[in-house]
Amino acid sequence: xxxxxxxxxxxxxxxxxxxxxxxxxxxxxxxxxxxxxxxxxxxxxxxxxxxxxxxxxxxxxxxxxxxxxxxxxxxxxxxxxxxxxxxxxxxxxxxxxxxxxxxxxxxxxxxxxxxxxxxxxxxxxxxxxxxxxxxxxxxxxxxxxxxxxxxxxxxxxxxxxxxxxxxxxxxxxxxxxxxxxxxxxxxxxxxxxxxxxxxxxxxxxxxxxxxxxxxxxxxxxxxxxxxxxxxxxxxxxxxxxxxxxxxxxxxxxxxxxxxxxxxxxxxxxxxxxxxxxxxxxxxxxxxxxxxxxxxxxxxxxxxxxxxxxxxxxxxxxxxxxxxxxxxxxxxxxxxxxxxxxxxxxxxxxxxxxxxxxxxxxxxxxxxxxxxxxxxxxxxxxxxxxxxxxxxxxxxxxxxxxx
Numbered sequence: 001x002x003x004x005x006x007x008x009x010x011x012x013x014x015x016x017x018x019x020x021x022x023x024x025x026x027x028x029x030x031x032x033x034x035x036x037x038x039x040x041x042x043x044x045x046x047x048x049x050x051x052x053x054x055x056x057x058x059x060x061x062x063x064x065x066x067x068x069x070x071x072x073x074x075x076x077x078x079x080x081x082x083x084x085x086x087x088x089x090x091x092x093x094x095x096x097x098x099x100x101x102x103x104x105x106x107x108x109x110x111x112x113x114x115x116x117x118x119x120x121x122x123x124x125x126x127x128x129x130x131x132x133x134x135x136x137x138x139x140x141x142x143x144x145x146x147x148x149x150x151x152x153x154x155x156x157x158x159x160x161x162x163x164x165x166x167x168x169x170x171x172x173x174x175x176x177x178x179x180x181x182x183x184x185x186x187x188x189x190x191x192x193x194x195x196x197x198x199x200x201x202x203x204x205x206x207x208x209x210x211x212x213x214x215x216x217x218x219x220x221x222x223x224x225x226x227x228x229x230x231x232x233x234x235x236x237x238x239x240x241x242x243x244x245x246x247x248x249x250x251x252x253x254x255x256x257x258x259x260x261x262x263x264x265x266x267x268x269x270x271x272x273x274x275x276x277x278x279x280x281x282x283x284x285x286x287x288x289x290x291x292x293x294x295x296x297x298x299x300x301x302x303x304x305x306x307x308x309x310x311x312x313x314x315x316x317x318x319x320x321x322x323x324x325x326x327x328x329x330x331x332x333x334x335x336x337x338x339x340x341x342x343x344x345x346x347x348x349x350x351x352x353x354x355x356x357x358x359x360x361x362x363x364x365x366x367x368x369x370x371x372x373x374x375x376x377x378x379x380x381x382x383x384x385x386x387x388x389x390x391x392x393x394x395x396x397x398x399x400x401x402x
Contacts, residue, residue, distance in 0.1 A: 003166075003216040003243055005293075009382045014265050015291035018381050021244075021272050023089040023166035023215035027083055028056045029383075030116045030293040032270065033279065033374040034091060035367050036301065038083040039064050040074075041368070043301055044207070045362040047086045050333035053336060054370040055376065057088055059296040062160050064096030067142055067149075071160070079164025091296070092165040093276065096154045098249075099138050114232075133173060135190060153197035161205045161215060167274075169246050170198035171302050172220040177250045184224050192236050195219050199240060216243035218274060224250045228260050232264035244272040247292070251278075257286035261283050264291035279370060281310075281397055285390050288377050300370045302363035307351040310369040312396050318344055318362070319351045336368035337361075 001225075004217070021028040030330040033041050035050060037058040042050050046389045050058065056198065060080060077083040080090045094132040124281035131140035137152030137399035156171035172191040175184055219237040223229030236244065247263055256278070264273060272293045278284070279297025287295060300310070308318040311331045318330065350358030373393075 002214050005244065005270065007270065011039060011289065011386060013380060014313055015261065016289045016381065016386070017095050017291065017293075019272070019293060021089075021167075021293070023057075024071045024382050025087065025089045025166055026056075028089055029378060030197065031288045031374050031377040031378050032056050032294050033284070033295040034056075034274075034294055035371070036058050036061075036296050036298045037084065037086075038298070039068070042297075042363070043305065044356065044363050047084060049360075049364060050086070050367070053364055054371045055088075055367065057090060057166075057294075058084075058086060059091035059093065060084075060163070060165065061095065061098065062092045063098035064162060065092070065163055066095060066159045067144055067390070071159045072273050074164060075162035081166075083107060083166070086166050089167070090165040091167045091274075092162065092169070092267055093246075093296075094159050094162050094169040094171040095151060096169075097174055097219070097277070099140050099151055100376065102127055106260065116208075135193075137171075138173075153194040154201045156199040157198055157205060157236070157250070161202075161209060161212075164211070164212065165215065165243070166218045168202075169276075170195050170217060170219045170242070172222060172248065174249055175222065175224055177224055179224070179250075181219065181226060181229075184222075184226060186227050186228055190232070191220070191222050192338060193239055193244075195240060199242070201265055204292070208237070216294050218242055218244040218246045220276070221263055222249040222250045222262075222271035225252045225255065225259065226366070230259060230262040234263040242271070244274065246274045247274040253280075253283060255281055257290050260290040260292060265299075267291075268400075280371060281370075282394065285394065287378070288374070288381075289386075289390070295304075295374070301363050304366040306357045307358065309347075309362050310366050312393070314397055319346045320348075323348045334365065334367050334369065335372075338365040338368075367402075 002024040004022040006020050009139040019030045034057045038061045040060050074080055074083045096359045114398050131138050139150050141148055153171045160168040171194055175187050221233040221237060223233045245267055251259055274294045275287045276293045277297055278295050278297045286320045307317050308315050309318050309330050323344040326344040328344055330344060331339055342361055347358055347361060380386045
């Protein structure tokens with residue numbers, strides 16, 4: 001079996017740690033940020049560019065690759081890494097987020113805020129539900145052509161095995177903070193039973209497809225904002241034979257560190273933990289401090305395509321008129337290709353002219369910024385300087401530029 005996890009340095013709180021995840025396509029030094037390549041591509045970038053900016057792995061989406069081009073095409077090619085010409089480790093999520101987000105009636109993202117009505121009825125009140133959940137699985141309508149499809153835990157495993165990523169995730173039901181606790185409890189039990197089915201099918205497929213490299217299966221923990229449910233999920237799935245764990249679902253980001261701690265205190269110490277869909281600097285520090293090993297998030301790439309770029313003092317929009325003749329790089333401290341070669345004025349011009357290169361250069365910078373930030377967390381942990389680094393970075397960083 002070409003999968004393993006070794007713990008290195010630990011923080012004084014006993015939760016945060018460095019480590020190494022070994023996969024058939026190489027080693028991931030942790031903690032690490034994993035860029036998202038939803039459709040087997042990190043939008044606007046060549047694989048070589050993704051590698052050069054420091055990424056150790058990429059994460060693709062099983063739902064999108066199932067619909068287009070289809071898992072059989074990837075399987076016949078030799079798997080995701082070969083299909084996208086990426087020779088480093090790969091992840092695929094189960095497709096559950098996309099299926100469930102269609103189910104609540106939001107095409108892009110699920111509303112994770114909890115300020116409005118806390119009712120099961122508030123979800124998709126005025127929009128067509130494109131997915132319907134039952135105890136066996138989910139029936140959903142393709143956002144591409146309206147065709148109907150059925151995902152069950154077994155189907156998700158079959159799809160992900162054909163896609164061929166090194167690390168795959170169990171199929172789970174994603175809820176939102178709007179769902180009542182009663183529904184959260186029912187959903188948690190459904191996800192637990194689906195996890196058992198995923199494991200059984202994964203084990204069957206691993207034997208059947210022994211000619212392929214081993215794929216590690218991570219169980220996914222839900223429970224929304226409830227401590228008892230989060231801890232229960234961690235205990236239940238932690239007792240199962242997963243290779244690692246994905247911490248997912250609706251998270252109150254103002255309480256993210258605490259929610260993560262509830263789960264990591266219950267999970268087996270010797271298995272890796274991935275925090276799904278989290279990538280803002282404040283959240284990355286909170287996750288690392290409380291025992292997260294890897295992260296993924298579309299924010300750095302999505303923000304880049306709207307001209308929002310990261311700097312040590314926060315994000316700013318490079319199309320603002322103040323940067324029209326600004327010859328400085330995005331970040332004078334940054335060593336990425338964009339900052340080494342281009343000015344804010346040039347990026348301002350590219351975005352205003354609607355040139356594709358603008359998105360490419362901004363994406364290179366944003367991913368390098370976030371990947372390097374987590375790399376620096378790892379190195380300062382190894383040197384015993386994490387707390388000082390956190391205080392210094394967050395002291396300068398803010399959600400918006402001064």
